[in-house]
Amino acid sequence: MNTLPAPTADDRAAWSHIDAADLRARADADLGTAWPQPLASQAARVHRDGDRVPWENPAFARQHRLSRAVVAAAVTLDDQWIDEVVDGVQLLCEQSSWCWPAHDDTFDRHGSVLATVTDPFLDLGAGEVVAQLAWIDHVLGTQLDARAPGIRSRIRHEAQVRVFRPFIERRDWHWLGLDGDVHNWNPWIHSAVLTAAVQLHEHPDHLIDLVVEGLDRYLVSLPDDGAIDEGYSYWWNGACRALEALDLLEYATDRSRRDLVGLRETVAFPHRCHLGGDWYANLADGQARPPADLPWHALHRAARRIGDADAAAHAASHRAAPPSEFAGLGRLVQELTDADWLAAAPAASPLPRDVWLPSTQVLLAREQAGSAAGLGLVVKGGHNAEHHNHNDVGSFIVTSDGVPVIVDAGRPTYTKATFGPDRYEIWTMQSAWHNTPTIAGVDQSPGREFAASEVEASVTDAVSSLSLDLGATYALDELAWRRTAALDRTERVVRVSDAWHGPLSDGPTTLNLVVAGTVSALDDGIRVVPLDGATPVVIRWAAGIRSAHTVRLLDDPMLSDVWGERLTRIELDVSAHDRAWITVERDDATPGTGDSEDDR
Template sequence: MELPVWDPSNVDGPTLDALRERASATRDTPWPVPLAGQYARYFRDGDRDSYEQVIWARDQRVSRAVALAAATGEEAWLDEAADGIALFCEQSSWCWPAHDDTFTRHGAVVPTVTDPYLDLGASEVAAQLAWADHVLGDHLDERLPGLRARIRHEVDVRVLTPFERRRDWHWLGLGGKVGNWTPWIHGNVLVASVLATDPARRATLQGLAAGGLERYIAALPDDGAIDEGYSYWWNGAGRLLEALELLDRPIEGRVRATVAFPHSVHLGGPWYLNHADGQARPAIDQPWALLHRAARRAGDAEAEAHAAAHRVPGGPVAHENQGLGRLLRALTDPAWRAAEPRPLTGGGDAWFPSTQVLLARDAAGLTLAVKGGHNDEHHNHNDVGSVVVALRGVPVLVDPGRPTYTALTFSPRRYEIWTMQSGWHNVPRIAGAEQAAGPGFAARDVAVEDAGLTLELGGAYPGDHRWRRKARLDRATGRVTVTDAWELAGGGGTTEIRWMVAGVVRPAEGRAEVDALDGAGTIALTWTPAVPCAAVVRELDDPMLSDVWGARLTRLDIDVSGLGPAGTLELTIEELR
């Protein structure tokens, strides 16, 4: 495998202009410098974001400079790129502190340079340097002799040699469990392997990387679903598709199915169905050229059109925040440059048996999404049986998503975070108890029927309760109904059916009206019997949440305790026109 030929005569002008404007604004400023104290903060107080923001700012500055130097050959940009490359080579660690095992193995809160950890961050820098070497090689040899040798040395000792020698990395998937790290790191190692000077070793590295990709493919479900949701598709299945393109491997079977995943879970406009740690409104500036190329290779016209809908004619084809490799590929993709956008609308109905997620749509109004599954999914939230309802593509009954990552996020204390708890999802609180985490806490007797899903939720909770939920979209009336029927096995706590709502909420007896975000319209929630309901306002001070939902979310707690240990409640959701 070799990286594709770089042709500076075929680059996209508007993208270069935008890169030059941003790069010129920072060129004469000090480079972002990651500090030991910032690295140590993760181990001291759990803050990982401060260090990562510095790293990403440096990464993007290098990518801008490399792209400009490769496209123009201008010495000023070549020097800027070389400065950034040298700083990466001098950086103590390419690993992000949240992933480093420096503390558990060595008792250190700063990088142990003699024992580098190969994580997402390290693999990203290795691939970035490989791409830089690929497109700037002759220029570097002429202007900065010796820098390419330094690149090869650092990539070797930090990434290639550890990848060969240490085979206990969890992301290798050798134990059968894989996640988005598996294709992400293996794909980056595949790119970095071109820096190995010995052809036999290069072939060995590429064989090991291809083996990791195969393990990820084997774990993909036949329906192409990603249990981490749309946001993580880009750095899971999307990374796989990039790597397969470099290997000139066909897109078929379950890999072809996953090309369809983004448009299948699209709700409308910038909104997507989110589960786990995904956002309902992720950054619109995704690497759409990647999906466009994959869809073309897979022969998936709908996926190609979905990607093309994000193409702004005459605008930049990519951004440096997508990574250097993705930027360079988009810069020289004439089909992506010429892609004709069409209005971005939600897809059709979808059913993913592997994750037990159903989407049913009424083109004129409401979309219903229901989730079964279990509480040990990747980036898991305790959300078995959760329902999302969108009005004209804008979520109204919502899954909040996740706040900024900290040390708590992937620790044994994960479920202390409110957004991970079932109490802040659209599921019941049964006899004072919320859902528990673990693979055994799962939906049962899941059945798809006529634009709806029926499932047993009791097994997701402690105790021996029965809770049958049926959620259905009636296209004839444009209404969604959610019917809950229960038989409780004791317990003295309150039983409530909870609904997370985005927008302006006006509760009344047995009823609530909600003005949706983005001016999408107003819906009414009506429940029978008209039992009491309390509105709990959750102020949002984390940008990962407030950038999506605004200043607050409201939780409607419908108290069904008075209906006794066995009862039924029906909720109707409809648009008020």
């Protein structure tokens, strides 16, 4: 059996020439400083006030520092870097739990707010640590044996106790998908267990059989269009992890890969979500402007193997980005040593003119293929029990030059409440803070039954549109609400029209529009100057509809790093109507008339 698909530090032809100056500079700055230390009181906070960040930040920082040291050690073979790696490995081995406290079920099982070391929970965090240790063992095994005999045995012991044994003995892990609910945890953890098994376990066949069985549940759940209902951000730690696991499975065991339509198509999902520049359609728990340090090499590798030239070009458009430790050590090692990736010339993202994903009922359209210039439109149907769901059926995004103007806010920093019964108390999850109507004072409800119906997509050279009924997404009897959102390329306008009937007398009915940028009032609408210097747009609606503005100030970096200090919600009161429309057009003129919202 082979081990992991990258050269070890003994291969000097592969490692001695690697520069990675930015990464090495960060590693140099670490030397002589105290290692980050996650504390018990920080772990307990998850149960006290729901705050995950105080424990997670130092835990993640410790692993990032260790990854930087591994690269420095592999490049230089300098004893100071080997010692740094040994220190980091030992700290991880002595950490009471590798599980992220927000995931641990120890409180339910044992009444403890701290990890129960005799009953370890196998989650994403444990998977990340064991995979990192496996890669360290692979890359620096010879050097660790020479510098710190016994440390590799300690790695294997901890892997056995914290990962292998729980994986085999406890088969009620929710992420296995035995109930048919398969999400990104499945391939993320299975790929980590596989990595550790082939490197650290003496007889891994049973572990590998269980990994294959579990991965199959995820793979067969992929729709034929390759879409991920968790959204673009989670593709990297869902479908991408599955693709990486299949590569490793074939490399290490010679087991053949599965040939599924959805598996081939999901490689295209990232570029099908691309709006332009560094902006993406961020449905579900995602950021419209994701972090810059995504593992583009992993996409490029998958695209090469699948044979998707467009996906490979999209990945290669990020070829100039410096290598980063933040996506995991295994991805970093492969990025630094993959000759095909290193030789890839920077390319242009394909930016397809139209994308229709029937499994998630998402339509993306732009004025012309290959260019973000002009207007763009994203519309979604679906239902309100999607993974990482927001109540957003019928919501839409409008872009100018690829920059979102009518936007999906995305997610805030995760807390314990994010994945608990209070999820929809969080404003970013509510339909009232998406581009959906509030009907008779009622917003959309969570649940599989709250779904779009009569969904019709139409794509022509002149117009691309999605039409759907939203009535069933509201807990209102006998409601019909037809929404049609269209990009008209001939007239260079986005139109969203609504028509409805039902018992709407119990409260106000408003159309909500969440916009990013500087908002100015016009006689018949508003003018928005978008972020990033994109061309301004004018949003208009029918005469006689009253409007109000609500400004949401942003103090969470997960949101403010994307949108700046504020988002503005436009509320159009259509209580006295049974139909309404808005239009969005670009405005290339100098700033329009009206007072700035900031002066109101």
